[in-house]
Amino acid sequence: MKVLIAVDGSKCSRDALEWYMRHFHLRENKVTLVHVTDHLHNFAYNTSVIPADPELIQLAYQEEEHKAKTLMDEMGDFLSKNQIDGEVIRLFGNPGELIVKKAHEMKATLLITGSRGLGLIRRTVLGSVSDFVIHHSEVPVMVYKH
The missing domain is CATH 3.40.50.620 (HUPs)
Known part of the structure; x- marks a missing residue:
């Protein structure tokens, strides 16, 4: 079975992954964890960013990139630790x-x-x-x- 699991770093997405592991996962399954970064959406609705201030936008972008990289590393470690045949993919949009x-x-x-x-x-x-x-x-x- 090929399973795609969307992950965004939230507690709910982590719980969904854990639930899958407890109730569905079989060793022969191929698991793809997908994280999507949507800079446009995140910046448009983040009230801490003033659109006219390029410095704040750059800082928000860097913070978002750091969070995404950390999540990708954690998900890769999760696959390795649990000996899961799979991959972690990051998409943009x-x-x-x-x-x-x-x-x-x-x-x-x-x-x-x-x-x-x-x-x-x-x-x-x-x-x-x-x-x-x-x-x-x-x-x-x-x-x-x-």
Whole structure:
């Protein structure tokens, strides 16, 4: 089985990965962990960044890059530690679209994502990655919500 698991560093995505390991994982499965960085989305809705201040934007970009690199390293270590046949991939752009596209490209048999449970207003304004994935994936989707 080819399993794609979306990871974003949130507790929910980590819990989804742990849940998969406890309930679904088989040694013969190939696991692809996908992290998507969406700089445009993150900067547009981060209230701590003033769009006119290039220095603040650069600092926010560097912080986001550091977090993403740390997550990629942690996920790679997780695969190694648990002797999982898999890889960690980082993509750039719209998370929902890229997760669905990657699952299709790799001919995944299962796509797993967490649901952070955004409030109605944030979900309406920002959209929900898990909602997008559910409605656009050709691959069966399991949404983990604690």
